[in-house]
Amino acid sequence: MIEAVIFDIDGTITDTNPLFLEAIRRAYREFTGDDKPQECFIFTLGIPSPETVRKLGIPEEKAQAFVARWQELIKLGMPKVHLFPGIQEVLEALYEAGIPMAIVTAKVRSEMSYQFDRFGLHHLFKVIICAEDAPRPKPYPDPLLVACEKLGVSPKEALFVGDSVYDITAARLAGVPFALASWGALEKDRVLAMRPDFVLSSPQDLLKILRTSLEKVTQVSP
Numbered sequence: 001m002i003e004a005v006i007f008d009i010d011g012t013i014t015d016t017n018p019l020f021l022e023a024i025r026r027a028y029r030e031f032t033g034d035d036k037p038q039e040c041f042i043f044t045l046g047i048p049s050p051e052t053v054r055k056l057g058i059p060e061e062k063a064q065a066f067v068a069r070w071q072e073l074i075k076l077g078m079p080k081v082h083l084f085p086g087i088q089e090v091l092e093a094l095y096e097a098g099i100p101m102a103i104v105t106a107k108v109r110s111e112m113s114y115q116f117d118r119f120g121l122h123h124l125f126k127v128i129i130c131a132e133d134a135p136r137p138k139p140y141p142d143p144l145l146v147a148c149e150k151l152g153v154s155p156k157e158a159l160f161v162g163d164s165v166y167d168i169t170a171a172r173l174a175g176v177p178f179a180l181a182s183w184g185a186l187e188k189d190r191v192l193a194m195r196p197d198f199v200l201s202s203p204q205d206l207l208k209i210l211r212t213s214l215e216k217v218t219q220v221s222p
Contacts, residue, residue, distance in 0.1 A: 002210055003157040004100045006147050006176070007125075009107070009116060010045065011163035011184030013091075016081050016115065017045055023073035028056060031066050042186055046138060046166040048106050048131040075114055083119060084183055086203040093207060095124045102127035102147040104160070104170075106137050127151055139166040141174035148176070159198075161206065168194050179206065 010016045021038040029035045044052045049070070053063045094101055102125055107115060109130045122128070127150040134142035148155050155175040160167065162178065163185040171178035172194070179198035180191050192199070198209055 001157065002159045002177070004102065004148075004151045004153045004159070005094060005206070005210070006102045006104050006144060006151075006158055006160045007091075008046070008160075008162035008164070008167050008181070009103060009105045011186065012161055012181040013083060013087050013121070014081055014116065014119070015084055015184065016078075017163075017184060017186055019074060019077040019081055020045060023070055023077065024052070026073055027066060027070040030069065031058065031062060045186065046106050046164045048108060048137050049111070051137070071111065078115060078118070084181075084203065088119075088121070090203040090206055091121060091124050094210070099210065100126045100151050100153075102129065102151055104129045104138070104143045104147050106131050106166070108132055139169035139173070141170050141176075144170050144174040144176050148174070159209070161200070163191070165190050165194070167191075168196055179209065 007013055010020065021041050024041045024044050025036065025038050028041070043055070047055075049067055053066060058066045091101070105112065107130055109132065112128075112130055127147050129143045129147045129150075131137045134146045136142045144158075144160060145155065148158050151158065156177070158176050160171045160176045160178050161181055162168065162171070163181045165187060168178045168180070168191050177197040179200050180188070180196040181200055182188055183200075183202060185191055200206055
């Protein structure tokens with residue numbers, strides 16, 4: 001029985017991945033002179049910015065300036081970013097039904113403040129886990145385990161909805177069932193090869209999966 005739902009943000013709730021890829025590609029070109037295609041930066045989606053800088057090989061003395069420019073480019077593009085169609089309605093339906101929800105993201109809180117706050121969805125989530133809130137970020141299981149503990153459920157009683165290889169890897173290691181948000185997945189075939197527990201074609205599919213849990217909540221409500 002699914003008692004709680006945990007969500008990734010980028011590529012799951014918000015359609016931010018195209019902006020993130022263009023921002024990191026442009027910042028990398030400006031700092032290195034190497035104009036790589038966006039596909040080369042997909043691995044950066046879903047890991048904390050310090051790890052991104054390290055994996056990109058940005059020299060330590062340039063790391064702070066690189067991150068500042070990268071985040072500046074994201075900020076410039078954020079006003080054009082939207083929620084995926086139907087996701088807000090599904091989140092609100094789960095909230096009204098009393099299903100506790102959490103966010104697990106690789107963002108640090110300073111990034112969260114300007115990348116997610118504007119959508120006004122925070123009140124729907126009982127728990128929000130950012131990169132600094134767990135010993136290790138995704139793809140390690142730590143943030144999911146912390147989220148489950150704070151939600152008061154066991155890992156097998158939660159469902160993690162995400163779009164990336166990092167998401168499903170973290171779910172597997174944590175023992176949390178995983179649902180692929182295929183509407184935002186940039187590496188859908190790779191995730192499918194890892195055999196997610198559920199494949200969601202649209203946010204509304206989540207309500208179908210949770211119908212039993214929703215009915216249980218309704219039955220016990222006064």
